[in-house]
């Protein structure tokens with residue numbers, strides 16, 4: 001990350017991906033949103049964003065993103081919401097260098113929005129505390145508050161109430177099956193299990209938990225199921241979020257690289273390491 005005080009800018013800001021190590025659906029709110037229990041883990045791959053302050057108050061995305069018009073981009077919506085909430089007269093040019101697949105269950109759009117809220121709160125000197133940024137973030141998407149929270153977490157509610165989770169560092173293989181899974185489609189499926197018995201944070205292990213969204217995603221998108229079956233030859237494999245990406249924890253980087261090298265060409269595989277803290281964490285208190 002590069003900062004400049006003469007021409008206020010933050011360059012190369014990471015918007016890291018997340019994995020849901022497990023995800024249980026334990027109920028549904030009257031507004032249709034689902035009550036979850038999940039373990040969020042930050043990993044060291046993600047999108048990169050550049051921010052340049054504008055003095056005319058306008059907000060622009062300076063890069064193209066196929067299928068996402070500028071006005072609908074979570075980055076632009078996050079910047080406008082911060083501007084509106086704080087009454088700040090400054091604007092920004094925002095470049096989004098996308099690396100994470102959309103509809104991948106890695107939280108890419110949400111992470112972009114969280115990085116935007118943290119970067120502009122710093123550059124605009126609007127001084128919102130972390131909790132207020134999380135509340136604004138939740139208006140944009142259920143995954144946004146986690147990225148602002150900024151460390152591994154056991155989450156409840158719709159995914160916005162956190163307890164810190166102390167996890168040892170780990171290596172992962174992540175595979176994108178080449179399909180995009182709309183989150184709303186999975187949550188609205190009538191086949192979805194919505195009554196998993198709540199667990200306590202102390203009871204969390206990956207072997208006694210699952211992703212309740214996985215069966216529905218596999219049924220609607222057989223590529224997800226194929227990818228899980230392929231990865232399961234090497235290690236315990238699971239889907240993240242509402243899919244489509246799948247992941248497995250492996251013992252070290254060499255093992256991760258070996259699996260990545262064997263991955264069929266029709267899918268995209270990469271190795272990732274856990275991140276102890278969101279790189280933007282220190283910008284907000």
Ligand SMILES: C[C@](O)(CO)[C@H](O)COP(=O)(O)OP(=O)(O)OC[C@H]1O[C@@H](n2ccc(N)nc2=O)[C@H](O)[C@@H]1O
Pocket residue numbers: 020023032033034035036038105107110140141142143144157158159183184187188241242
């Ligand atoms: C699946 C997860 O990625 C797990 O971390 C999140 O729960 C989804 O977070 P997200 O992509 O930020 O989701 P949002 O953009 O807030 O919601 C997309 C749609 O998913 C459904 N949705 C989302 C979260 C939730 N707890 N219950 C839901 O039913 C809602 O229909 C909503 O309209």
Ligand SMILES: Nc1ncnc2c1ncn2[C@@H]1O[C@H](COP(=O)(O)OP(=O)(O)OP(=O)(O)O)[C@@H](O)[C@H]1O
Pocket residue numbers: 067068072073074075096101102103104105106107108109110112143181183241242243244
């Ligand atoms: N900056 C952005 N990056 C990615 N998607 C965006 C962005 N802004 C808006 N979107 C919209 O959000 C949708 C979901 O994208 P995202 O990459 O966050 O999905 P996801 O990884 O499946 O999320 P989750 O893990 O929360 O289910 C996209 O299909 C796109 O229409």
